[in-house]
Amino acid sequence: MPRQLFVTTALPYANGNFHIGHIMEYIQADIWVRHQRMQGNAVNFVGADDTHGAPIMIAAEKAGITPQQFVANIAAGRKPYLDGFHIAFDNWHSTDAPENHALAQQIYRDLKANGLISSKVIEQFFDPEKNMFLPDRFIKGECPKCHAKDQYGDNCEVCGSVY
Ligand SMILES: [Zn+2]
Structure with missing residues (x-):
């Protein structure tokens, strides 16, 4: 019976281009994904840019652009790296996406409603x-x-x- 698999990797921080550590992880994951597909399993292989945090703010400030512009520039440069190593994610997205905002807010509201958030x-x-x-x-x-x-x-x- 075929398995339904969801595969992801650590999300790369969007404060710089990919380095060899990112590519090594993606190649390993891509090999495993291809193996699973060859076994007849269904795989959804996804990744995203992690677009939040102080290192992005610092890098953007150094570059003289907004953090959003900085992240957009980094994101625009991802494809040649992935294509160059024949790494094929089914979907590549961003933690700064509207659906991620909505999901994160819903998780927060659920935790708050259940008394699991304190101030x-x-x-x-x-x-x-x-x-x-x-x-x-x-x-x-x-x-x-x-x-x-x-x-x-x-x-x-x-x-x-x-x-
Ligand atoms: Zn010390």
Whole structure:
């Protein structure tokens, strides 16, 4: 009896072009997908750009364009890499798609309705010029564990601590 399989990979972060690590993972997944199809199984092989996060904001700011423009440029450059390695996703999409927004909001509402979301007040750095709260990647300072200078707010590249 044929199996119905849904296959995906880690979604690549849209802050840069594919690198060899992405392609290696896709080749491995593509081989497995082709094998399953040769066995008579039905496979839906999907991927998407992960379009959210501070590294994209930082890269876009460096490039002098909006994060949306930056992500669109990265997305436009994906096809030659995939075609060049004969990797054939059935669908390639984006985490910034309307259906993903609706689904994420529905999951949040369901969790909230079932008492699984709690709120608490936290302190966070704020940039009054940009009028925005700053993600950890925008904060640099001394590592509280090894005291290395000039480390990002989410991890220390000297001692490997993650905050
Ligand atoms: Zn450290």
